Amino acid sequence: MSFSGHGHGGGRIPASGAAGRLSDPDRNVRIAAALAIGRRAEAGLAHALAEALWAEPDFFVRETMTWAVTRLGEAALPAVVDAAGPGRPPGVRAQALHVLSKFADPETVDVLLGYITDPDPAVARKSRWALGRIGEPRAVPHLVALLGADGDEERNALTDVVSEFGSGAVPSLVGALGADDRKVRRHAADVLCHIGHPGAEGAARALGEAVEDADPQVAVAALMALGELRGEAARRKIESLRETGGPGIRGIAARL
Numbered sequence: 001m002s003f004s005g006h007g008h009g010g011g012r013i014p015a016s017g018a019a020g021r022l023s024d025p026d027r028n029v030r031i032a033a034a035l036a037i038g039r040r041a042e043a044g045l046a047h048a049l050a051e052a053l054w055a056e057p058d059f060f061v062r063e064t065m066t067w068a069v070t071r072l073g074e075a076a077l078p079a080v081v082d083a084a085g086p087g088r089p090p091g092v093r094a095q096a097l098h099v100l101s102k103f104a105d106p107e108t109v110d111v112l113l114g115y116i117t118d119p120d121p122a123v124a125r126k127s128r129w130a131l132g133r134i135g136e137p138r139a140v141p142h143l144v145a146l147l148g149a150d151g152d153e154e155r156n157a158l159t160d161v162v163s164e165f166g167s168g169a170v171p172s173l174v175g176a177l178g179a180d181d182r183k184v185r186r187h188a189a190d191v192l193c194h195i196g197h198p199g200a201e202g203a204a205r206a207l208g209e210a211v212e213d214a215d216p217q218v219a220v221a222a223l224m225a226l227g228e229l230r231g232e233a234a235r236r237k238i239e240s241l242r243e244t245g246g247p248g249i250r251g252i253a254a255r256l
Contacts (some may be wrong), residue, residue, distance in 0.1 A: 013134065017031075018045065019045050021033035022065075023052060024193070025059050030061050031064045035064060035147035036051065037049050037072075038072070041073070041248070043072055043073075043076075044075075046069070046078075050080060054083055054088070055094040068097070070099070070103055071130070073103075080103075083095075083096035083109075084111065088119045091122075093115075094126040097130050101133040108134070109139050110205060111132050112139070113127075113139060121154075125157055128158065129161060132160070132165070133164070134166035135165060139228055140165050143158065143162050144172040144175075146158055147184045148181050149193070156192075160194075162190055162191050166195055167195075171202070173188045173192050173203060174188075175207075177189065177192075177203075177207070177210045178206075182209075182213075182215040182217070185213065186215070186218045186221045189210055192207060192228075193224050193228050195226075197229050197230065200228070201230070201231045204229055207229075208233070209235070210222035211223050216246075220252065224252070226256070238253050239253075
């Protein structure tokens with residue numbers, strides 16, 4: 001993405017004077033200041049830029065400042081990580097986690113994992129979303145451990161995040177299909193359904209076993225997940241269920 005901006009009179013702001021203009025009343029001046037810092041990767045202005053970002057009310061200016069922060073690389077990371085801490089307002093913390101997702105640096109995964117169960121729901125959701133964007137596989141078991149959450153919004157958001165990992169999430173999801181909590185088992189099947197073919201093909205056998213679950217909702221969720229697969233194992237299981245499954249299962253298998 002390319003950015004362009006101008007200050008008063010259309011002239012570019014030199015990076016050396018940009019820090020003081022990050023809080024200028026004119027949004028165009030603030031944009032131009034952020035652009036100047038980002039283009040020249042002025043590492044010494046990382047803290048000033050980050051602090052201006054947390055206070056910035058304008059969406060488009062925030063986007064430009066976010067771009068500039070990511071241009072500064074490791075020099076800006078301490079300021080961003082600090083802003084995600086519990087001493088800041090929730091909006092600032094969520095914005096900081098959003099910025100961390102833009103870095104897409106696996107080294108930030110440990111920081112993000114520290115917030116996936118944050119007491120503030122917006123902060124927790126943003127940290128999980130950021131982990132999905134980064135896609136570092138070692139985050140998967142921590143996210144799968146959250147399956148079975150109450151509330152459709154929470155469940156759907158977590159489904160989307162874990163699905164981002166594709167086949168990399170399958171081993172942990174297969175393990176969750178055997179959890180004691182039926183809500184966890186059902187949620188794991190739902191995520192595998194969301195991943196579908198080809199990513200979830202490795203879960204075909206486990207899903208076939210989960211169709212026999214004593215909880216009918218888990219059984220149906222597992223069957224629907226099988227229906228999203230294209231492999232021979234899934235096809236054979238669905239065909240057999242047309243004859244051997246319970247009444248509800250037989251009907252769904254026939255439609256699949």
